[in-house]
Amino acid sequence: MTETSLEPLVTEVDRVIIRFAGDSGDGMQLTGDRFTTASALFGNDLATLPEYPAEIRAPAGTLAGVSSFQVHISDHDILTPGDAPHVLVAMNPAALKSQLDSVLDGGTIIANADTFEERNLAKAGYAHNPLEGDDLAAYRVVQVPMTSLTKEACKDLGVKPRDAERSKNFFALGLLSWMYSRPLEPTIEWIEAKFAGRDLVIAANKAAFSAGHAYGETAELADHRVIVQPAELPSGTYTNISGNTALAWGLVAAGHLSGLRVFLGSYPITPASDILHELSKRKEFDIATFQAEDEIAAVGSALGAAYGGHLGVTTTSGPGVALKAETIGLAVSLELPLVIVNVQRGGPSTGLPTKTEAADLLMALYGRHGESPLPVLAARTPADCFDQAIEASRIAIEHRTPVMLLTDGYLANSSEPWLLPDVDDLEPIPVEFASGFNQVDEDGNEVFWPYLRDEKLARPWAIPGTPDLMHRIGGLEKEDGSGSVSYDSDNHAHMVGIRAERIARIPVPDVEVTGDPDGDLVVVGWGSTWGAIAGAVRRVCGMGHSVAHVHLTHLNPLPANMGEVLRGFEKVLVPEMNLGQLVRLLRDEYLVDARPVSKVSGQPFTAGELQQIILGELGGEDR
Amino acid sequence: MTDTLLTDGASDEVPPTTRADWQSDQEVRWCPGCGDYSILTALQLLMPELGARREKTVFVSGIGCAARFPYYMNTYGMHSIHGRAPAIATGLALARPDLDVWVVGGDGDMLSIGGNHLIHALRRNIDINILLFNNQIYGLTKGQFSPTSEKGKITKSSPVGSCATPFNPVSVALGAEASFVARTHDMDRHHMQEMFRRSYEHPGTSMVEVYQNCNVFNDGAFETITKKAVRDDMLIPLRHGEPIRFGSEGQFGVARHDGGVELVEVADVGVEGLLVHDETRPDPSTAFALSRLAESPDRPTPIGVFRAVDRGEYAGAMNAQVDEARAARGKGDLHALLHSLPTWTV
Numbered sequence A: 001m002t003e004t005s006l007e008p009l010v011t012e013v014d015r016v017i018i019r020f021a022g023d024s025g026d027g028m029q030l031t032g033d034r035f036t037t038a039s040a041l042f043g044n045d046l047a048t049l050p051e052y053p054a055e056i057r058a059p060a061g062t063l064a065g066v067s068s069f070q071v072h073i074s075d076h077d078i079l080t081p082g083d084a085p086h087v088l089v090a091m092n093p094a095a096l097k098s099q100l101d102s103v104l105d106g107g108t109i110i111a112n113a114d115t116f117e118e119r120n121l122a123k124a125g126y127a128h129n130p131l132e133g134d135d136l137a138a139y140r141v142v143q144v145p146m147t148s149l150t151k152e153a154c155k156d157l158g159v160k161p162r163d164a165e166r167s168k169n170f171f172a173l174g175l176l177s178w179m180y181s182r183p184l185e186p187t188i189e190w191i192e193a194k195f196a197g198r199d200l201v202i203a204a205n206k207a208a209f210s211a212g213h214a215y216g217e218t219a220e221l222a223d224h225r226v227i228v229q230p231a232e233l234p235s236g237t238y239t240n241i242s243g244n245t246a247l248a249w250g251l252v253a254a255g256h257l258s259g260l261r262v263f264l265g266s267y268p269i270t271p272a273s274d275i276l277h278e279l280s281k282r283k284e285f286d287i288a289t290f291q292a293e294d295e296i297a298a299v300g301s302a303l304g305a306a307y308g309g310h311l312g313v314t315t316t317s318g319p320g321v322a323l324k325a326e327t328i329g330l331a332v333s334l335e336l337p338l339v340i341v342n343v344q345r346g347g348p349s350t351g352l353p354t355k356t357e358a359a360d361l362l363m364a365l366y367g368r369h370g371e372s373p374l375p376v377l378a379a380r381t382p383a384d385c386f387d388q389a390i391e392a393s394r395i396a397i398e399h400r401t402p403v404m405l406l407t408d409g410y411l412a413n414s415s416e417p418w419l420l421p422d423v424d425d426l427e428p429i430p431v432e433f434a435s436g437f438n439q440v441d442e443d444g445n446e447v448f449w450p451y452l453r454d455e456k457l458a459r460p461w462a463i464p465g466t467p468d469l470m471h472r473i474g475g476l477e478k479e480d481g482s483g484s485v486s487y488d489s490d491n492h493a494h495m496v497g498i499r500a501e502r503i504a505r506i507p508v509p510d511v512e513v514t515g516d517p518d519g520d521l522v523v524v525g526w527g528s529t530w531g532a533i534a535g536a537v538r539r540v541c542g543m544g545h546s547v548a549h550v551h552l553t554h555l556n557p558l559p560a561n562m563g564e565v566l567r568g569f570e571k572v573l574v575p576e577m578n579l580g581q582l583v584r585l586l587r588d589e590y591l592v593d594a595r596p597v598s599k600v601s602g603q604p605f606t607a608g609e610l611q612q613i614i615l616g617e618l619g620g621e622d623r
Numbered sequence B: 001m002t003d004t005l006l007t008d009g010a011s012d013e014v015p016p017t018t019r020a021d022w023q024s025d026q027e028v029r030w031c032p033g034c035g036d037y038s039i040l041t042a043l044q045l046l047m048p049e050l051g052a053r054r055e056k057t058v059f060v061s062g063i064g065c066a067a068r069f070p071y072y073m074n075t076y077g078m079h080s081i082h083g084r085a086p087a088i089a090t091g092l093a094l095a096r097p098d099l100d101v102w103v104v105g106g107d108g109d110m111l112s113i114g115g116n117h118l119i120h121a122l123r124r125n126i127d128i129n130i131l132l133f134n135n136q137i138y139g140l141t142k143g144q145f146s147p148t149s150e151k152g153k154i155t156k157s158s159p160v161g162s163c164a165t166p167f168n169p170v171s172v173a174l175g176a177e178a179s180f181v182a183r184t185h186d187m188d189r190h191h192m193q194e195m196f197r198r199s200y201e202h203p204g205t206s207m208v209e210v211y212q213n214c215n216v217f218n219d220g221a222f223e224t225i226t227k228k229a230v231r232d233d234m235l236i237p238l239r240h241g242e243p244i245r246f247g248s249e250g251q252f253g254v255a256r257h258d259g260g261v262e263l264v265e266v267a268d269v270g271v272e273g274l275l276v277h278d279e280t281r282p283d284p285s286t287a288f289a290l291s292r293l294a295e296s297p298d299r300p301t302p303i304g305v306f307r308a309v310d311r312g313e314y315a316g317a318m319n320a321q322v323d324e325a326r327a328a329r330g331k332g333d334l335h336a337l338l339h340s341l342p343t344w345t346v
């Protein structure tokens, strides 16, 4: 691609992209995660991209069983996990075979030489050993017998050789820690805490880790040592956060800011389950998690809890949203607060459970029967999931409406340094429960009207237990105001209009134009494409072109200035991880000639890809 | 905020109410002669006796004729979507253990489209009272066979007879680990009220099957057992601690047989040979055997409480976990949470 190739002998580089790849039993996610944490603590900016097979145990040694973790570390502010890796750590032949195409020409391959034997080569479909001969001539290949060196390092510990072998990922981690001058203490402390009580496992992992580190130092790898200096980021305290964790913490914060108990009704589904897991651990924050019998009961229980005065939330992925649609429609009719989180994945149907896609935008906007509008938000980075969980809760509570929050598999599992907010700076979410009569009937009696609206057109949140306010709600059309069941045609037309208007009126911030607003071309995105688009726009602007970037968080209602902004550009390019969903919306709403850029490979866009596309759109010439 | 409502103790004394207090201003819109009327009346008359508070009472329903019920009660109520009432009530009862949550639905709502929610509610044992109005037909959609319709049933959607074996709702509930299961019928207000009261008082999920006549689409489905003239010989009252005996002269009874139960004549086995009903038996097999005595409501059929065991309510256990977490770790500190992973300062 357009990356400048990394000169292997250089000792100081501004950034490096490393991909750890191995069999799904090899612990690659953990290895990548530890390397990332050490890099974060060292002060680099970073972004990660984990990828793993959908099967829990795909056949060992096969291409289908390869699990990988890419991390991009740099001494400056970066936006994506990077395009092509500079370094591939291949724990077996299948890992090498499946990942080689993505490695940068001239990049480094660190292979666990022990695994390149007949059986594994055959499973990966190699007729001969690629480490021998010229196959990898374009790369710098470092062969390390990691398995045998790990066994050797553990042999005096009393660990069985088969168990010792399992520590080989820590050998790889030790080696990479040496090559990239990572601090060792965080990993050693982590091993001790993680495996507390299992002394042999601690001993073996530490021995393998040290052996890997020592190997780098003593073997002839001296010319491979690289330093990526800490990045200059805005000052403050940082933590490395994944999207799912940030989202869960955002919900905790929303409970804190509103003073409401958070009730999560959820059903396990990849890639959303980690939100359920995280919140299940946080009961001390007055959080109730309920693992329901199915997706429908998950949203039903959340709606029941919302009716009872709690912050009702349900978390799922696309197939789950399909099942919840009828209940979400009920919530639209009941006009109760509800937060629905869709961590999108590849579809249709079971699709690609562990791969990312963002093809549920139109489902979020329109995927219910009848006219049933609701606010839709999309988070743009892992850390932004925290802010948008709060924003979704705020809109739901203030406007008494279900709100759909979209993230995706990429945001869910990838991570980035997050400048931690000051908790005291987070804006409280006011909650108002109805407490008394609000109307007088024709006989002069005080009564309660459940559909009498406030200036936001929201109806009162009158929770059971409140004296005098007994009332009945439901999915049948209601008379506006009194809330009685009504089949009246004029009332229905009025209510359809009110439901649309009250969502359309929700105030959302204007979009910002970044990049260079003076050119003819604007790239418009939503959700997790933010990093790749911003990176690409930054690069082409750096090349002297004028390209602007507009990124939507609020997809319903759309920001008020959106039409005006779009009309300021001749060309509108809309990259999406679908076949063109936002682009339809923009064409429909604003009558602009917006053009789609699609990627539906289960992988996020890279900045490099978008850079090429933008350059192509500009006429291709590099200035 | 909800805390204040949970502990709302303005006055602990429940103000006395009358039937009129529990009637909403909505015109009742079931077909004239529908069994639902007598169930509604029975419950509206019972509520003052239970000492319940209207504002603390919630009726949740799904879709169907029976699901209209909440509109007619002057309490909080939600007429939700088809089959989902137990799921919605579950969330409400978990969130608000201070409320009395009732679920009302028919056989199609609860055993067909909502069957999964029903069995899981029963299994979990959250404190909700489920009234299942069984009329063995789809009424609101105008007469298709339901999951409790007998095999061979001729309806609009089964013109030459349905091929499906019906559910026995009591057997289903017992198989789903229900802690309280009872059966009653719409012709006996007093018996209905006794069952509803037991359901109300039971800690955990309770299910009461009510044989309900749909006089429009399935008239007389239960009359071979519930008509006054035949009732004594066709209904087997289950009374805790008493031998199971019925018949106009008390001439019939139920005895153990071959691992199950069978109908006997008292003259043959003697009163001592009859099974003494124990609704608290931990093992549900005897209750299940009783539920199998009549395959369809044209043979002597047990009514009353089949099973009532106290096996720990779910919402209490779930909320205790929150309380324990707060006792052990203190009230959550958001700042500390955000700093709980490794951090670094720039």
Ligand code: SF4
Pocket (backbone or CB within 6 Å): B029, B030, B031, B033, B034, B035, B036, B065, B135, B139, B140, B213, B214, B215, B216, B217
């Ligand atoms: S259709 Fe049957 S169940 Fe429904 S209201 Fe009429 S009589 Fe009652």
